[in-house]
Amino acid sequence: MFTREKCRKVKVGNLFIGGSNSIIIQSMCNIKTQYVEKVIKQILKLETYGCQLIRVSILDENDALSIKEIKKNIHIPLVADIHFDYKLALSAIANGADKIRLNPGNITNEEHIKQVVLACKEKNIPIRIGVNSGSLDKDLQEKYGVSAKAMIESAKKEIGLLEKYGFNNIILSLKSSSYEIAKQAYLMAAELFDYPLHIGITETGPIIPGIIKSTLGLSELIDLHIGSTIRISLSDNPIEEIKVAKQLLAIKGLVNMPTIISCPTCGRTVVNLIKYVHKIEDYLYKVNKNIKIAIMGCVVNGPGEAKEADLGIAFSNNMAVFFKKGKIYKTINEKNFLNELKKEINLF
Ligand code: SF4
Structure with a gap:
């Protein structure tokens, strides 16, 4: 063949x-x-x-x-x-x-x-x-x-x-x-x-x-x-x-691009997660790196998944909890989360 x-x-x-x-x-x-x-x-x-x-x-x-x-x-x-x-x-x-x-x-x-x-x-x-x-x-x-x-x-x-x-x-x-x-x-x-x-x-x-x-x-x-x-x-x-x-x-591992893990949302979701995920997804097509990013809608299941990713976010009320390689390293206001995440992706 x-x-x-x-x-x-x-x-x-x-x-x-x-x-x-x-x-x-x-x-x-x-x-x-x-x-x-x-x-x-x-x-x-x-x-x-x-x-x-x-x-x-x-x-x-x-x-x-x-x-x-x-x-x-x-x-x-x-x-x-x-x-x-x-x-x-x-x-x-x-x-x-x-x-x-x-x-x-x-x-x-x-x-x-x-x-x-x-x-x-x-x-x-x-x-x-x-x-x-x-x-x-x-x-x-x-x-x-x-x-x-x-x-x-x-x-x-x-x-x-x-x-x-x-x-x-x-x-x-x-x-x-x-x-x-x-x-x-x-x-x-x-x-x-x-x-x-x-x-x-x-x-x-x-x-x-x-x-x-x-x-x-x-x-x-x-x-x-x-x-x-x-x-x-x-x-x-x-x-x-x-x-x-x-x-x-x-x-299939044939292109360098971040993969995204995000929850399907439910009654516990505390932010407009779907809108955030679409925005970040669009940005990721322009990033030439093999990293795993988790974006989760609450602190019930969120931190578990977020910890498994290279970069993870779990939302809690109006705050975004950031994880890197499994460890919480900062909590910021939800409003600043998109810019902050882009910054972190670029630094990774
Ligand atoms: S991570 Fe939280 S908000 Fe998202 S689907 Fe699971 S329980 Fe619901």
Whole structure:
């Protein structure tokens, strides 16, 4: 099996995908690419949450031309997402895209693909073959139905075409809205191809089903060291996609990020704990440390959990009791607790 460590290393901008145990977190802008300022603002915000690679949709020439200006203002590599029109891929490449995503289901003319391949070769940028179970070739659908087998056959065909023109700078994704089909396709791909895999379950819906389907589909793959880059697709703000991907990888010990222990609240809760937990959670995505933080709503069960964490807080009336490595070291007014906790996290 080609685990991510055994996959070829593919360079995307200043990043390497494949050939190591790290998994690159990516998302996609949901603003029309030619609205350059808004797109830059969205990408810069995503960067602060840990987005390492960003994809934008290229629907027309204006979108393709916008890549140049966007790239000047961001710090992470940019992927141009192309469907149907190979000329837009050529324009995106000319305007500085760091990677091209092609859907083999909708750019099928070999001569057109050849031109894109040669342009990528010249600029030394990779192509992601993005197979999607929702847009498979009719022939493959008729032969195999919408299945992992059909997706793999589509990938084989497209990889063969790229390899025919001496191109190996490839990343492969096999997405489906069925987490079972996607998982099966990725398991099969890891046996067949040494190209790095971009893993994700697509069109999973809003955040709650999205997290459940993505976790069910991707958890085992991650444990098997399959997948060199990840996107969690959600019908939500792309920042939520980064948060979910980061949490999933952090829980599996693959990303440095604090973990949070907090109580579910009950009639004993003496503060607005849920609001505090949301605020601190948002802050933690920007912290690159492996620490355990407990935030508990009362002094009945709170101190026990708070003691187990690297940093713990248990609330008592309008006071916050701070624990470090199991020992109470200060009690402060509840109002100052958020700033104080951030300070302590930074010092840790
Ligand atoms: S820690 Fe306290 S406030 Fe929180 S759920 Fe348990 S008993 Fe309730």
